[in-house]
Amino acid sequence: MNLSFSAQTSANQTQLIIDGEMEKRRKGVYGPPLGKQGLIFVDDLNMPQKEVYGAQPPIELLRQWMDYGGWYEIDTNEKEYRVITAVKFVTAMGPPGGGRNHISPRYVRHFNVIYIEPYSQESMNYIFNNIMDWFFLQHQNPAYTKAIQGMRDNIVSNTINIYKMI
Numbered sequence: 001m002n003l004s005f006s007a008q009t010s011a012n013q014t015q016l017i018i019d020g021e022m023e024k025r026r027k028g029v030y031g032p033p034l035g036k037q038g039l040i041f042v043d044d045l046n047m048p049q050k051e052v053y054g055a056q057p058p059i060e061l062l063r064q065w066m067d068y069g070g071w072y073e074i075d076t077n078e079k080e081y082r083v084i085t086a087v088k089f090v091t092a093m094g095p096p097g098g099g100r101n102h103i104s105p106r107y108v109r110h111f112n113v114i115y116i117e118p119y120s121q122e123s124m125n126y127i128f129n130n131i132m133d134w135f136f137l138q139h140q141n142p143a144y145t146k147a148i149q150g151m152r153d154n155i156v157s158n159t160i161n162i163y164k165m166i
Contacts, residue, residue, distance in 0.1 A: 047101075
């Protein structure tokens with residue numbers, strides 16, 4: 001199941017989406033179809049807007065599942081506690097800033113965090129120069145490669161500029 005958070009994502013929306021994909025296994029216990037494991041991917045985890053006191057309700061809902069195994073049903077008056085079984089979470093997020101927020105250490109503790117360092121200028125030059133070398137080896141037409149090889153440095157620097165803008 002894929003979830004994409006935005007600044008307007010609410011805890012109720014998140015809960016309804018997840019509950020809508022689960023099947024009842026027995027009283028108060030829900031999960032993916034029998035014999036299957038559920039994987040919930042949350043993209044832009046740190047996008048939900050913070051409340052006055054700093055909480056991010058959709059993230060707190062997911063933390064509640066990780067701490068207690070479920071949540072209370074919101075669509076009925078019975079307020080039955082729903083245990084959600086056989087699911088795992090994978091999330092992705094960008095660094096804080098530009099609408100993205102820091103997330104609570106109480107939630108982060110449930111994950112193995114993998115951080116990818118941005119490429120240095122030297123690394124990107126090396127990568128894109130090797131791609132150009134490979135391209136010229138594949139296209140052995142001398143008239144074609146002479147005209148293009150003269151623009152090699154400009155092609156590489158402009159490709160890196162486009163990569164950085166994206």
